[in-house]
Amino acid sequence: MDYKDYYKILEVDKKAPKEEIKKQYKKLARKYHPDVNPGNKEAEEKFKAINEAHEVLSDDEKRQKYDTLGADWKRYEQAGGGAGGFDWSQYAQGGRPGGSYTYSNMGGDFEGADFSDFFRDIFGGMGGGGGQQAGSRRTRSFKGQDYTAELTLPLHEAYTGGRKTITVNGKNLRINIKPGVEDGQTIRLKGNGGPGANGGEPGDLYITFRIEPDPHFTRRGNDLYVDADIPVYKAALGGDAFIDTMSGQLKIKVKPETKNGTLLRLRGKGFPVYNQPDTFGDLYVKINLQLPENLTEKEKDLFQQLAQARGE
Incomplete structure (x- = not known):
């Protein structure tokens, strides 16, 4: 029977604290989980070994017993597996491999998938005295892959x-x-x-x-930004204008002598605040003055009159 180096299996130092052992176990269990490696027999065996190592090293009493055995293991092998004066009974529960075993006084049941003979020889895990049939085991349940x-x-x-x-x-x-x-x-x-x-x-x-980016609106947090083209005469004289919002068009008042690039703030017309019903950010409207194109002769004359009236 081969010795199982549980520390090597979990890739931790022999003096590793419980927290490190638990963290490393979770990392390796996720890596070799059957859901992540379907049909991979090598990963499946690695997964079983990781569970077994964690079962021992995460339990203070089992770990102490395992560490004590580790120091004597060479002597056990040299003694021919229990002969020659080596007291195997202090480790094995119930005699020779292949016979019936009783549980040690560590709680009776062991959780884990398909424990090895090495584990069962040292810590028990088959029927006899505990009311279980030979070969029966309880298995650890694992949460599925995210x-x-x-x-x-x-x-x-x-x-x-x-x-x-x-x-x-x-x-x-x-x-x-x-x-x-x-x-x-x-x-x-x-x-x-x-x-x-x-x-x-x-x-x-x-x-x-x-x-996805939107061709009209820019989102910054819960606020929205949009451009609005306003005819130059309306910006000069003031009046009503319609602007786009995410919920449809909205009529606003343009103040007389509104300058190009003016930023208007419309409270509560921005983006809804996540998980806060009926709460919205603000909508910022940038005014872009729109110059008339293809002027008629009459329109040109009116602009000339305006320029003369202002002494320009």
Whole structure:
């Protein structure tokens, strides 16, 4: 029977604290999980070994017993597997390999997938005295693999929200998008990832939104920016003008003598604030003066009169 170097399997130092062992175990378990490596027998065996190593090194009593055995293992091998004065009974539970075993007083049940003979010889794990049949085991349950996906939306759909259907790993999912999602924002759909192992819960689905640029509106946080072309005479004299918003056209008052590049702020006409119903940012309207084209003779004459009246 070969000695199992659990520290080497988990890629940690023999003095590694519990926190490091737990962190490394999670890292390796994700890497070699059957969901990530379907049909890969080598990864499956590695996954089993990682579980077994964690079962021992994460338990203070098992780890102490394992470390003590490690120091005596060469003596055990030289003694021919228990002969020659080596007291194997202080480690093995119940006699020779292949016989029946009783549980040690470490809690009885061991969780883990397909433990090796090395593990069972030292810590027990088969029937006899514990009420279990020979060869039966309990297995550790594992959460399924988390999935990730991206969903691209035009700006107006990010504004309104609504229902969308996406396909992840061949499965159609209908999701409800709240108004105000941002570019790069990620949401979690619990239980829509890969299936769990040994009765474990399924993983989650993480969806990242990508918002397409809009030809008219620029979004900065929850505020929107838009340009509005205003005839020069209306900017000079003042009057009503219609501008575009995400919810439709809106009539505004243009003050007399409005200058080119003036920025108007319309409160509450911007983008909806995510997860805050009926709360909106502001809309900033940049006034661009629009000069008339293809002037008639009469229009040219009127402009000349205006210039003369102003002494220009």
